[in-house]
Amino acid sequence: MDARxxxxxxxxxxxxxxxxxxxxxxxxxxxxxxLEFQEEKARTFRxxxxxxxxxILGLLILVGLxxxxxxxxxxxxxxxxxxxxxxAYAIGLLICILNAVRLVKAGATPFEATLQELARDRExxxx
Numbered sequence: 001m002d003a004r005x006x007x008x009x010x011x012x013x014x015x016x017x018x019x020x021x022x023x024x025x026x027x028x029x030x031x032x033x034x035l036e037f038q039e040e041k042a043r044t045f046r047x048x049x050x051x052x053x054x055x056i057l058g059l060l061i062l063v064g065l066x067x068x069x070x071x072x073x074x075x076x077x078x079x080x081x082x083x084x085x086x087x088a089y090a091i092g093l094l095i096c097i098l099n100a101v102r103l104v105k106a107g108a109t110p111f112e113a114t115l116q117e118l119a120r121d122r123e124x125x126x127x
Contacts, residue, residue: 029121033114040110040111069085
């Protein structure tokens with residue numbers, strides 16, 4: 001005599017467990033993705049805020065120093081002083097652009113921890 005009920009399916013509990021495990025994995029990954037997204041958003045906001053303030057303060061210093069240089073050389077070499085300042089600004093701009101491009105190329109992959117976790121899960125689940 002078999003103790004099984006007609007409605008019991010030997011595959012039923014294992015499919016339920018598999019579905020529950022997949023749902024748990026998906027929930028964990030979504031929570032990790034959300035956490036990384038919040039961290040990235042906060043970091044980006046702070047970065048833009050500090051960059052904006054730095055830009056404003058740097059421009060104020062630059063204007064003040066430029067005016068001082070032009071005033072000092074106003075009588076004899078005002079055009080040379082103005083052109084020299086423009087050349088220095090152009091060199092500084094070029095250096096900043098090159099550094100920005102280098103940083104963009106060397107930047108970390110967004111959501112790297114989530115991608116690594118998904119790769120580990122794929123390795124565990126697939127033969």
